[in-house]
Amino acid sequence: MDQSNYWYLQNIDAVGIFCPDKMMSRTDLHQEKTFKKGEFIYLTDDDSDRIYMLVNGRVKIGTFGDSDKEIIKAILGKGEVFGELALVSEGKRKEFAQAMEETEVCIVKKDDLPFLFRERPAFLQFFLRLFGNRILTMENRLERLVFKDSRSRIIDYLLELSEHKGERVGYEIVIRKFMTHQELANLTATSRQTVTTVLNDLRSKELIKFDRRRLLIRDRDKLAQELS
Structure with a gap:
């Protein structure tokens, strides 16, 4: 498949960065955690201070509208990154992330990102590409909704x-x-x-x-x- 618009950069080893124990690298910069089906990884108004990569499982990203109606923004799978708005000084989460099945994630703290950007310039390229593709995806969906x-x-x-x-x-x-x-x-x-x-x-x-x-x-x- 053509993955030029996918939410990861193919030639960057995101697993090696988010889950460094698999690469025998620094393990103090990350955390691994498993969530059960239906468990929330984070909720609206939680502190936005971590970024996640899906190792296994599926995650639903969404918000709640009027009368607590669920609005799904994305359904993510293995290898995809979420919670990245922590990078742009988002103090509190504006959406929730919920495990749709048993899900394993690797977590990087926002405060550790400057070190990672210095040590691995490709990691910065990863996020620049990620944000660009996110914007394109949202524009395409808005156009679809309107027209x-x-x-x-x-x-x-x-x-x-x-x-x-x-x-x-x-x-x-x-x-x-x-x-x-x-x-x-x-x-x-x-x-x-x-x-x-x-x-x-x-x-x-x-x-x-x-x-x-x-x-x-x-x-x-x-x-x-x-x-x-």
Whole structure:
């Protein structure tokens, strides 16, 4: 897959920086922790003083709107970084991070970053790229929300998933650990019923196959044609 817009820099060993025990490096600059399914890694208004990298598992990033309605901003997987707004003097968290399954993370304290930036310039490049890609991702999602209808938003997001998190198997693309219909609805500002209707329609056209564990895109180009 083309990962130019993914939330990590391919040629930087983020694991070696965030989890230095795996590289026999300084271990006093990091912490490893495991969270159970449903456990919050941090909550809105918690101190924003740490940055996290996902070693295993999945994490949901979101906020709560009116009447405590959950608004999902992102669902992250292995190798992705979150909590990075601590770098821009965010005093308190403006979002929550919650483990969607048993999840292992490596943690770097904000106060240790200047040392890491000096010792490993590639780490600074990593965060510059991360922020740039985050901005592009948010701009794309805002454009999708403003200019596209519900069906197009759902299809467009499936295409985004296939590009960033898909694994090519022959002519098909598989996305493992696929999300629930409600989670997909939250991410695309649609309803669960609309998501179910669109996915079933795409399946009837033999463009996709899906279950609770994975999504299989049979032909990405033909799926993209559904947007025209």
